[in-house]
Amino acid sequence: MTLQAERATGAAGAAPSGHERPTATRRRFGRVAGWLGAMPYLLFLAVFLIAPIATNVWTSFQVDGSFSLASMARLFEPQYRDAFMQTIRLSLLTAGAGGVLGLILAWALATSERPKWLRNLVLSFSAVASQLGGVALAFAFVAAIGVQGLVTRMILSLTGWSLSDSIQLASFWGIALVYLYFQVPLMAILMLPAFGALKKQWSEAAYSLGASRFRYLRDIAFPIMWPPIIGALLLLFANSFSAYATAYALAGGRVNLVPILIGFFISGNVMTDDSFAAALVTGMIVIVVAAMGLRTLLERRSNKWLR
């Protein structure tokens, strides 16, 4: 039937454009259908990424209903610059320490098979602990090693040494310690699949070729594990960078962190300033995007084989 229709058009002679139209339409339809298939994906990006960033950036350049750079400029005042530095330091510290400890935990989970029940227990506990931030966690630490904490008082009565003098929970280091409680298991959970993907044949092949254990780790295991490690560290960094409830419950305003400042400016009892809160968020977005860019760059350079 198609053949006949085409021949008819051909017979009509002077209608080359009419001959082309059906294929062009079909092509256009194909393109539209392709985009339709990607709709859920695009919708997700729009709702979860583009809209929030756009509204946030828009708000940070609006003061009293008109365009202004004032809020963004305030980010560079010493107090707020310090808040960013502190938050970055806290995030780097807990991502780094949590990353190393979590890596060791993941390695232990991946390689030790027995006893199986213990492995399963640690595994499910890690999954829970990695998501256990917030007020409950802060309270648990206060109740254990706070000034009047159970452990603190026990150690005090046994040895006369006050734990809370050395570790103050309402300080930078106290917050870092509490963050490790979820950073370490999070790293372990994130790295476990990567350890599982390390094939036994690789180590055996390397050994048979003359590699020592150290050389195997340096030449084979580490380069293969590198991309997932970097990815997991970035997630840990972002996780700590944006944590609010835990830090607020522990220290309130005593530690100068960006998420706590944002909380003050959105719902503080002294002053609220939506525009400046948005400016602080914009600053955070810039830093997280920069971290992601750095990761992509590192991966590009070291991992041609992944593409």
Next chain:
Amino acid sequence: MTREAAEVSLTGISKSFGGRVVLDRLDLTLDGGELLALLGPSGCGKTTILRVLAGLESPDAGTVRIAGRDVTHTSVRNRGIGIVFQAYSLFPHMTALENVAYGLRIRGTSAGKRTARATELLETVGLGEHRDKYPSQLSGGQQQRVALSRALAIEPRVLLLDEPLSALDAQVRVHLRDEIRRIQTQAGTTTLLVTHDQEEALTVADRVGVMLNGRIEQLGTPEDVYQRPRTAFISEFVGAVNRIPADRFGAQVLVLGRRMAISNAAPEALPATELEALVRPEDLELKGAGDGPGVIRSLVLRGAVTSANVSLGGSMLRVDLPSHEAANFTIAQRVDVSPRHNTALVDGVRNGAEAKEEVAA
């Protein structure tokens, strides 16, 4: 590539895993430069032998010697061994060239020398153009070629092949099989091949060891193992076989109306009845006969050979004949079946259902 071919000997090797004995005082010697295949069903212990020889598994008892030196307690990396695994053993973050050169890199060979050597090896296996590709960009067969080159790059004294072809599809398998044999002969490296594929073992090996339950049941040339199997298990595992009801008269059996000498080690120990002779499909002869006892049920073309399935006296027999001869027969034709040779291996009667299944397979 040629280096003095090393003799390998395993003496009194025992190994158990969690109370299960996998190897029981096993002895095995490989002559310098030979390719010995260990053939057996999964779980028979063949891979454990390879791993013990490699040093990836340490034996509970026994001695491993390579070129006269006791290496039982030497670590893998000091044994001078090249291993090709079943699959996925290439380092994914290194190119084919880097993979092959890795062993030389560890030995501190200069970059120029190891690149030249690795390139040469890759060219030997026909992958010169693919040297800069990553394993994920290579096909399964190409990956195994690279793995073979990598194992040979360090000029190992012993080459171990752990089911190197079983993850590949049939055509690639046959091609690579021949190539492994060519390269092994060229290099003259003493080689142990572990496989469950009898055709692979028979076609490439100088000697074949058939394993069952941690013991080597028979060790001999491929012809020996195929033509003169020592036990019923070997006869059935190495190639197809018919089990034909037979009666014993002294040291002979009566099979399909023909007297055959019993090739078992101790024929006198066998019972007089309830016996089955094991005869290979190609060792049976088919003759068209209007009043013959057999009826052709099907003719299956297998290439150069055609298998005729003949029902005879309540059992099914498979007879293999050249396809051009098979053209003279038709389904439902009455035929006479007789053995071509006058010796046969004899075994006790096995449960009927099982026997039928065997012929069907």
